[in-house]
Structure formats: C-alpha cells, structure tokens
Amino acid sequence: MRPDDSIKMNHWLSPFSFFYCLGVRLRNQLFNWGVLPKEQFDIPVICVGNLAAGGTGKTPHTEYIINILRKRYRIAVLSRGYKRKTSGFIIADKNSTSHDIGDEPFQIKMNFPDIIVAVDANRRRGIKQLLALPEEKRPEIILLDDGFQHRYVTPSFNIILTDYNRLFYDDKLLPVGLLREPIQAIRHADIVVVTKCKYDLKPIEYRIIEGHMNLLAHQEVFFTRYTYKELKPVFPSIALPRVKRDIRKNDDVLIISGIANPSDFIQEIKKYSSKVQAITFSDHHDFTEKDIEKINIIFSQMESPEKLIIVTEKDAARLLGNPHIPEEWKSKIHYQPIDINFHGDKEGLFKELITKHIETVLRDGILH
Numbered sequence: 001m002r003p004d005d006s007i008k009m010n011h012w013l014s015p016f017s018f019f020y021c022l023g024v025r026l027r028n029q030l031f032n033w034g035v036l037p038k039e040q041f042d043i044p045v046i047c048v049g050n051l052a053a054g055g056t057g058k059t060p061h062t063e064y065i066i067n068i069l070r071k072r073y074r075i076a077v078l079s080r081g082y083k084r085k086t087s088g089f090i091i092a093d094k095n096s097t098s099h100d101i102g103d104e105p106f107q108i109k110m111n112f113p114d115i116i117v118a119v120d121a122n123r124r125r126g127i128k129q130l131l132a133l134p135e136e137k138r139p140e141i142i143l144l145d146d147g148f149q150h151r152y153v154t155p156s157f158n159i160i161l162t163d164y165n166r167l168f169y170d171d172k173l174l175p176v177g178l179l180r181e182p183i184q185a186i187r188h189a190d191i192v193v194v195t196k197c198k199y200d201l202k203p204i205e206y207r208i209i210e211g212h213m214n215l216l217a218h219q220e221v222f223f224t225r226y227t228y229k230e231l232k233p234v235f236p237s238i239a240l241p242r243v244k245r246d247i248r249k250n251d252d253v254l255i256i257s258g259i260a261n262p263s264d265f266i267q268e269i270k271k272y273s274s275k276v277q278a279i280t281f282s283d284h285h286d287f288t289e290k291d292i293e294k295i296n297i298i299f300s301q302m303e304s305p306e307k308l309i310i311v312t313e314k315d316a317a318r319l320l321g322n323p324h325i326p327e328e329w330k331s332k333i334h335y336q337p338i339d340i341n342f343h344g345d346k347e348g349l350f351k352e353l354i355t356k357h358i359e360t361v362l363r364d365g366i367l368h
Contacts, residue, residue: 050161054163075142076142078119079105081105089120162192197343255310288324319333
C-alpha cells in the first residue's frame with residue numbers, strides 16, 4: 001500500500017486550507033438550513049463523484065454503469081462540460097464537438113450514441129430540461145457526472161470514487177492536498193469505490209483500507225482496476241487499427257497525455273516498447289497550435305518507421321477536431337481504451353445495489 005508520506009502535500013499553504021475549510025462548511029450548512037435551495041427529483045438520479053480534485057476515474061465508471069443499464073432504461077448523462085467553449089444547457093448530437101460539450105461528455109456520446117448526453121453547469125436546471133423532453137425521449141434515469149459538490153441537487157444515490165494511490169483519508173483539503181470536501185463528507189456516499197488498484201491487491205489490504213474509511217453499516221466498498229484494451233485509431237478512416245502486441249520492443253512511441261494522473265497509462269505503454277517518450281499536460285488541456293508544433297519536433301526526430309503517437313481516450317476526444325493536427329500524424333495516432341474490472345467477487349453486488357435502487361425509486365418514488 002502506498003505510504004502516507006509519499007503523497008505530495010503543500011503544507012506551507014495550511015492557513016489557506018483553514019479558510020477554505022470554513023468556506024466549505026459554511027456553504028454546506030447553508031444548504032442544511034435551507035438558506036440555499038436544494039431539490040430532489042422523483043426519478044433515480046445517480047451521482048458519480050469524488051471528494052478530491054483530479055482524476056479518480058469518473059468517466060470510465062460512468063460508462064460502466066451505462067453498460068449495466070442502457071438495455072433496460074432510457075438513460076441521460078448530465079455533466080458540467082468542463083472547459084467547453086459554450087454555456088447553458090446543451091444536448092449533444094452527432095455534430096457536437098469536445099469544444100461544444102467538453103471532452104468527457106464527448107467521449108461518452110461517441111461510445112454511446114444511443115443515450116442522451118447533456119451539459120449544464122446548473123445541474124438543477126439541466127435535470128428540469130431533461131424531464132421536460134417529450135415522454136418518448138424523457139430519461140428514466142439520470143447519471144450526474146461529477147455532481148457531488150453540486151449541492152443544489154440531492155441525488156437519490158451517491159457513488160464516491162477514491163484513487164487507491166491517494167485515498168481520501170490520507171489526503172488534506174485544498175490547497176494543502178486535493179480534497180474539495182472534508183473527509184466526513186464520505187458519509188453521504190451509498191457506495192465507495194477504490195479505483196486504480198494494483199492487480200495483486202490482497203484481501204488483507206481490502207480490510208485495512210475499509211477499516212481506515214470508518215464507514216456506516218449500510219455503505220458498501222468496492223475495489224476496481226483498469227484493464228487496457230486494444231489500441232484504436234483516432235482517425236479510423238485513415239489508420240488501420242493496431243493492437244498492443246503489435247507495438248514492437250524497438251518501436252518509437254510518443255505518449256501525449258492531458259489527464260490528471262497519467263503515470264499508470266505511461267507505465268502500461270512502456271511494457272511493450274523500450275523506446276517511449278512522454279509529453280504530459282494539465283488535465284483537460286486544449287492543445288494549441290504551438291503545442292502541436294513542439295510535439296511534432298520531437299515526433300519527427302524519432303527514427304523508427306513504425307513510430308506511433310498514443311494518447312488517452314479523453315485526449316483523443318480533444319485531438320479529433322483539432323485543426324492543427326498534421327496530416328502525417330493521422331495514420332499514426334492511436335488511443336488507449338480502458339475497461340473497469342472488479343477485485344474479488346463483489347461485481348454482482350455492485351450491479352444489484354444500483355438496479356435495486358432504481359427499481360425501488362421507479363416503483364415507490366423517492367422516500368423524502
């Protein structure tokens with residue numbers, strides 16, 4: 001298990017963290033007192049969120065839940081659409097770009113074109129807009145992507161993710177650590193998922209982590225890891241798909257990533273080639289013409305005739321419509337899709353808890 005002292009903390013910012021804590025607690029108390037309005041809706045609203053800023057795997061887990069439910073229910077995913085170039089409420093369509101709706105909603109829409117994907121920074125307004133759709137299109141379930149801090153909506157079910165490499169109980173509030181909420185906020189979770197676990201996680205480690213979480217009796221804990229799938233071309237009409245085993249040991253590979261925690265992704269690619277270079281940017285980075293020029297200098301210096309550029313699926317969403325991508329790249333850019341796998345034998349329970357909640361709400365309504 002990763003020791004506490006390996007997590008980077010900005011302890012010198014502790015005074016600012018104190019005032020941040022006061023602000024968060026006051027805001028939450030205003031919601032509790034009813035000074036700030038919050039609303040609950042009479043359909044299942046499932047929030048996939050976290051306590052920390054940065055990547056814990058919300059989008060892959062949201063997609064996993066979509067796969068569980070989409071054959072039985074009409075689903076809508078509602079996101080803020082972080083860093084999009086638009087505002088207000090938008091329902092994605094086949095012409096939407098990552099600039100219109102954000103990279104993560106764009107990825108979800110690309111992978112699940114048959115479901116509703118909408119964006120609105122005002123989640124309460126967004127839900128009302130979705131429920132105002134014609135009956136045959138109106139969603140039966142709404143998944144809130146990263147909506148835990150949006151207290152204006154009270155979800156019917158909260159799934160909170162925490163990164164195995166930076167568990168919430170080892171972290172501190174911003175700006176000392178990465179927590180957006182005090183650790184006590186975990187009590188609002190119905191399910192806690194420890195994400196990005198190592199492959200050989202042992203049962204004793206499950207118990208140690210669960211013990212540190214100090215959860216309530218009804219809260220269930222699950223442990224998941226990423227499984228890396230076959231590489232896919234970012235521009236499929238130009239490039240032929242290549243799979244991981246086709247990356248030969250001496251092939252030059254340039255990794256480009258604009259995600260919060262790229263280390264696992266980089267290490268995965270390094271398993272297949274000894275000649276890997278990585279260029280990393282901040283999360284949700286919008287690649288500029290200058291960025292592309294700098295990357296191209298490095299890529300042009302690679303000598304292997306089978307050289308590749310490999311990006312994450314989220315980065316692919318941003319690069320797909322980027323006007324600055326050189327034509328010679330398009331046959332060489334691939335992205336790395338991922339799957340979610342559960343440790344132990346609790347995957348069935350995870351599915352059961354979600355479907356049972358949905359069935360109860362649809363049958364009996366929200367219990368206020």
